Amino acid sequence: MARITAGIATSHVPLLGVAADQGKSGDEYFSPIFAGYEWSREWLAENLPDVIVLVYNDHASAFDMKIIPTFAIGCGESYAPADEGWGPRPVPDVEGHPDLAWHIAQSLILDEFDMTIINEMDVDHGLTVPLTMLFGAPDKWPCKVIPLAVNVVTYPPPSGNRCWALGEAIARAVDSFPEDLDVQVWGTGGMSHQLQGPRAGLINPEWDNMFLDGLVGDTDKLRHIPHIEYLRETGSEGIEMVMWLIMRGALGRETRALHRHYHVPCSNTAIGHIVLEPVDGTVPPSTTIEGNNSAAKA
Amino acid sequence: MSGPKDIHTYLAEFDDIPGTRVFTAARARKGYHLNQFAMSLMKAENRDRFRADEKAYLDEWKLSDEVKAAVLARDYNALLDLGGNVYFLSKLFSTDGISFAEAVSTMTDMDFPAYREMMNRGGRSPEGLRSIREKR
Numbered sequence: 001m002a003r004i005t006a007g008i009a010t011s012h013v014p015l016l017g018v019a020a021d022q023g024k025s026g027d028e029y030f031s032p033i034f035a036g037y038e039w040s041r042e043w044l045a046e047n048l049p050d051v052i053v054l055v056y057n058d059h060a061s062a063f064d065m066k067i068i069p070t071f072a073i074g075c076g077e078s079y080a081p082a083d084e085g086w087g088p089r090p091v092p093d094v095e096g097h098p099d100l101a102w103h104i105a106q107s108l109i110l111d112e113f114d115m116t117i118i119n120e121m122d123v124d125h126g127l128t129v130p131l132t133m134l135f136g137a138p139d140k141w142p143c144k145v146i147p148l149a150v151n152v153v154t155y156p157p158p159s160g161n162r163c164w165a166l167g168e169a170i171a172r173a174v175d176s177f178p179e180d181l182d183v184q185v186w187g188t189g190g191m192s193h194q195l196q197g198p199r200a201g202l203i204n205p206e207w208d209n210m211f212l213d214g215l216v217g218d219t220d221k222l223r224h225i226p227h228i229e230y231l232r233e234t235g236s237e238g239i240e241m242v243m244w245l246i247m248r249g250a251l252g253r254e255t256r257a258l259h260r261h262y263h264v265p266c267s268n269t270a271i272g273h274i275v276l277e278p279v280d281g282t283v284p285p286s287t288t289i290e291g292n293n294s295a296a297k298a
Numbered sequence: 299m300s301g302p303k304d305i306h307t308y309l310a311e312f313d314d315i316p317g318t319r320v321f322t323a324a325r326a327r328k329g330y331h332l333n334q335f336a337m338s339l340m341k342a343e344n345r346d347r348f349r350a351d352e353k354a355y356l357d358e359w360k361l362s363d364e365v366k367a368a369v370l371a372r373d374y375n376a377l378l379d380l381g382g383n384v385y386f387l388s389k390l391f392s393t394d395g396i397s398f399a400e401a402v403s404t405m406t407d408m409d410f411p412a413y414r415e416m417m418n419r420g421g422r423s424p425e426g427l428r429s430i431r432e433k434r
Binding site: 014015059061064065083084085153155156192194195196197198199200201202203205207226228231233235264268 | 300302311319320322323326330334337340345375378383384385386391392393399403406417418420422424428429
């Protein structure tokens with residue numbers, strides 16, 4: 001059976017991709033950021049999963065304003081790095097895992113999460129920067145990746161509560177996949193940042209660290225934070241952190257932190273990074289298939 | 299951690315955040331063609347055509363004179379008011395060859411060196427910038 005072995009959350013600032021691609025990761029500006037990932041890289045090399053479900057958001061790369069899926073899952077064979085206006089990043093294509101991805105997609109839909117399915121798309125820095133931060137610059141990414149794109153650009157994005165519940169549903173889906181696979185779930189984006197308007201540049205280390213604290217242990221209080229609190233406390237783009245809650249939900253009732261790192265600034269953004277493993281990976285059972293339970297019928 | 303209880307309160311709260319334009323459905327509607335124009339700059343040949351004659355390129359899109367003028371002036375706060383979203387407008391940043399941080403700084407009351415300095419010192423504090431109504 002497939003199992004969820006760990007979760008990682010990390011910011012996905014595009015400048016980090018530029019720094020890595022141009023060999024600047026040892027610079028005075030960037031080295032404290034990259035140093036914060038060293039432990040995780042070593043740990044990951046020892047604890048390599050077969051597949052990563054990588055939760056991220058597209059930044060007007062694969063999706064424009066024509067179609068705005070709230071939750072979309074990549075079921076394709078592979079994904080090329082997107083040209084975000086500067087030419088595509090010189091990183092390998094991302095190899096998917098269509099069998100597991102389609103299984104998760106089917107399972108989620110029957111579990112009443114109405115997913116959009118993507119067979120072809122390019123992936124932008126939201127997905128490739130986390131891979132770079134955790135794997136460096138290999139010729140080929142060392143495991144398969146299932147992209148899970150979340151709309152956090154056009155309001156309203158999904159609620160934190162819904163994201164957490166989606167994570168739990170992903171855990172159920174992985175658990176029912178018959179192949180023997182180690183799966184990690186990564187949540188990306190954040191932490192506090194605002195990229196627009198006169199309030200641009202907002203950073204809130206106190207709030208960010210409260211959020212990092214809340215990912216650890218058996219509390220689920222983060223799922224109840226309303227959008228307005230993210231906006232007020234963490235800037236207009238801090239809402240990306242709801243994607244971390246999909247990761248956290250997928251890890252079950254209780255987690256332990258193996259590594260944690262926080263650094264300000266990277267460009268306009270607070271960088272946060274945490275590695276979690278499940279202590280009690282239990283998630284609530286879904287008694288529903290096609291809404292066939294008493295709660296759904298009530 | 300209690301949030302708004304209905305959609306009207308939910309949306310109204312966004313106007314209470316200082317110096318911030320939340321990309322609501324209303325802005326997404328208003329800025330649809332602006333954002334799609336910006337998106338077109340993802341293609342190298344479109345960037346070249348735009349650079350060669352910005353006005354002529356803009357005339358190919360369903361944009362008001364106000365939007366066209368704001369694009370030509372790179373007035374990003376005006377473009378946010380006209381429904382632009384920063385991830386779409388960033389295609390204009392890359393077409394101009396300026397960094398995201400530099401473009402962002404033009405929306406503040408600082409020049410780029412001062413903005414960069416603020417970021418290097420830990421960024422802008424949320425103190426006093428959370429709520430207009432509650433002055434916190």
